[in-house]
Amino acid sequence: MTCSMVVNSKSGNTRMVSGAIKRALQAAGAEFVHAAALSDDADPEQVALEAQGACTADTVLVGFWCDKGTCSSSVAALLSALHGKRVFLFGTCGFGASEDYYRQIIDRVSSNLAGDAELVGWAMCQGKMGPAVKQRYEAMLEQEPENARYKMLLDNWFTAKDHPTKEDLDNMAKAAKKAVLGE
Incomplete structure (x- = not known):
């Protein structure tokens, strides 16, 4: 199984998660043939180049940070270019602890996927x-x-300050292994 990973991380949370996922998949035998960081303001040429590199793999893992309930425009553009690919989405957001909230985010983000791409799974954490x-x-x-x-916003800031935790990273890696490798 070959994989590629493209990550859009603003504060380092999503990059941290991507490392845990990549290590877990590599330990299970997946080969990474492409990896890239994608900026929030990537120009269309850079997005096209990263999509071309990502599409050399069987499965594309796309990581994003969440702002106002969705991904950046550069991630949306990348997703629309992943024709015929198996895609695993993973993300981080300041608010968390609700699968319903995470599902809403994934629904918005995955709506950007190319029509012939297959969403094989997803994972989110705070x-x-x-x-x-x-x-x-x-x-x-x-x-x-x-x-x-x-008051709730400030309380949530304190709740989020220690995330992603080791448990978050382990859960994200487990979800990726299950979706990508069937483990």
Whole structure:
């Protein structure tokens, strides 16, 4: 089984997950023939080049960070170019712990897949957010100290600060092995 991996990671969470997945698949005998990092603002030529490299494998693993419930436009463009490929999606987002929420994200992201591509599986986990996000939430709460939504956002920042955990990484790797290799 040959695999390729293309990862779009803003803060390092998705890159960390990609490493765990790649190590697990390699240990199980998968051969990686292409790996690339894709920036949020990749131009169409770069996206086309990465899609061409990714399509040399049997299965393409695409990692993304989630912003406002979906992936970046460069990931969306890459997905639309994966004609005839088996695809495994994995991502990280600041909010987590809800399979329903993760499913909504995957539904939005996978809607970008080429019509003849096959989504073989997916995995999502929570990821830490940067200090600027915390500062923004604190400023919002300072303006409206009784706002329950702002309190929830700040509480979630603290919950997310230690993610992805070893358990998250293990779960993501296990999901990838099951989907890609049937293990």
